[in-house]
Amino acid sequence: MTTVAVLDYGMGNLHSVAKALEHVGASKVIITHDPALVRAADRVVFPGVGAMRDCMAGMKAVGVDAEVREAASQKPVLAICVGMQALMEHSEENGGVDCLAMFNGKVKFFGNDLVENGQRLKVPHMGWNEVNHTINHALWRDIPQNSRFYFVHSFYVDVADSQLIAGRSHYGLDFTTAISHDNLFAVQFHPEKSQKMGLQLLKNFVEWRV
Amino acid sequence: MTLAKRIIPCLDVDKGRVVKGVQFLDIRDAGDPVEVAKRYDQQGADEITFLDITASHEGRDTTLKTVERMASEVFVPLTVGGGIRKLEDIRNLLNAGADKVSINSAAVYDPDFVRAAADRFGSQCIVVAIDAKRIAPNKWDIFTHGGRKDTGIDAVEWAIKMAEYGAGEILLTSMDADGTKNGYDLGVVRAVSDAVNVPVIASGGVGNLQHLADGILQGRADAVLAASIFHFGEYTVPQAKAFLREQGIVMREI
Numbered sequence: 001m002t003t004v005a006v007l008d009y010g011m012g013n014l015h016s017v018a019k020a021l022e023h024v025g026a027s028k029v030i031i032t033h034d035p036a037l038v039r040a041a042d043r044v045v046f047p048g049v050g051a052m053r054d055c056m057a058g059m060k061a062v063g064v065d066a067e068v069r070e071a072a073s074q075k076p077v078l079a080i081c082v083g084m085q086a087l088m089e090h091s092e093e094n095g096g097v098d099c100l101a102m103f104n105g106k107v108k109f110f111g112n113d114l115v116e117n118g119q120r121l122k123v124p125h126m127g128w129n130e131v132n133h134t135i136n137h138a139l140w141r142d143i144p145q146n147s148r149f150y151f152v153h154s155f156y157v158d159v160a161d162s163q164l165i166a167g168r169s170h171y172g173l174d175f176t177t178a179i180s181h182d183n184l185f186a187v188q189f190h191p192e193k194s195q196k197m198g199l200q201l202l203k204n205f206v207e208w209r210v
Numbered sequence: 211m212t213l214a215k216r217i218i219p220c221l222d223v224d225k226g227r228v229v230k231g232v233q234f235l236d237i238r239d240a241g242d243p244v245e246v247a248k249r250y251d252q253q254g255a256d257e258i259t260f261l262d263i264t265a266s267h268e269g270r271d272t273t274l275k276t277v278e279r280m281a282s283e284v285f286v287p288l289t290v291g292g293g294i295r296k297l298e299d300i301r302n303l304l305n306a307g308a309d310k311v312s313i314n315s316a317a318v319y320d321p322d323f324v325r326a327a328a329d330r331f332g333s334q335c336i337v338v339a340i341d342a343k344r345i346a347p348n349k350w351d352i353f354t355h356g357g358r359k360d361t362g363i364d365a366v367e368w369a370i371k372m373a374e375y376g377a378g379e380i381l382l383t384s385m386d387a388d389g390t391k392n393g394y395d396l397g398v399v400r401a402v403s404d405a406v407n408v409p410v411i412a413s414g415g416v417g418n419l420q421h422l423a424d425g426i427l428q429g430r431a432d433a434v435l436a437a438s439i440f441h442f443g444e445y446t447v448p449q450a451k452a453f454l455r456e457q458g459i460v461m462r463e464i
Contacts, residue, residue, distance in 0.1 A: 015278070016285075023282075050330075051332050054330070124333065124379075124409070126334070127215075128213070129214070150287060194285070
């Protein structure tokens, strides 16, 4: 019996994360910000969609910020997209937003003049890109090196401590697309939208023994 | 490492069934949307677009239920469009499992709606759909009412404005090409793709696989959308990907 709490702070589409977790074998998935339910869950997913200012405000309004910190010290936590970005100190989005500062690092804008081989690159970075595993990790199990995952974001994480990096991708520049620290794993892409490889990662998370 | 170009099968859905008309006539039934979407997911479609062409209010509830079922079984990005007018419509669709919503006429009537939507839900989930029709050589206007009404708005300028207002992607349909199977209107695809810094999806007119390649190589689209060539089994998504790969286009393997 594996209970996964998907943290709900009024942002984005939690339905697809929950459905994907159920699909890969989580016996119970609850979408909640109730501290008692989050505490009782075996593992926690910290999703994030939308703009950082609203995400941070939403988290603080219902206490999800404290729940992420507490869960990260105790049980498997998977942060997704803006959830990963929120773990940093500060984001350039919305004119500058202070984040949870669980790790040293900044969230930066790709910029409007991103170029590759003389060709301008569109922002948001939207679509399927390769992820290079920089470490071996339980969450990469049965996922071939450089498999493609679905991304949609205009900001990327620049983490200060390279020991945290678990995966990297390239879009005009090299950037971190997965970080790992003890029982926490965070990804910039959307595993719940990344078909087979994404479902494999979620399965690995549900089965992860820290 | 390069971002792959995307192939997006499009489902036009009326009262809970996939339909596809030729220039809005001769509508043929192409099945249950969830079954069709599952088939494309298994084939390796990179995304699925669901256009609700039901006008009625009851139709909206059917759409939400269908989206909900689809999102439980299909794990690729799902864009839903058709009749979106209020922030609440967007909220309902996202809650039902849509990843992006496509706004069309509401953007024309009230451009600030796009700004409000992007501000509330984030640009990443706001697609602005543009129906463009050629009015002179190298000049296209935005048309509404299924291509009948010229708004007098220039399509390229409109795309630039919509990106500024927060659209994260442009879904560009040529009303001249739509349903003809003669290929995209590459002129407008190229003009819009070059003008905006957000991804552009080419739509309307695909009749064979070369048309998909042309949309990317000549139109410089980031993604190519097609409906009938996939619905009626003329081509599969893997065939399309193999063809595009042969032309040097980066595609996701499944």
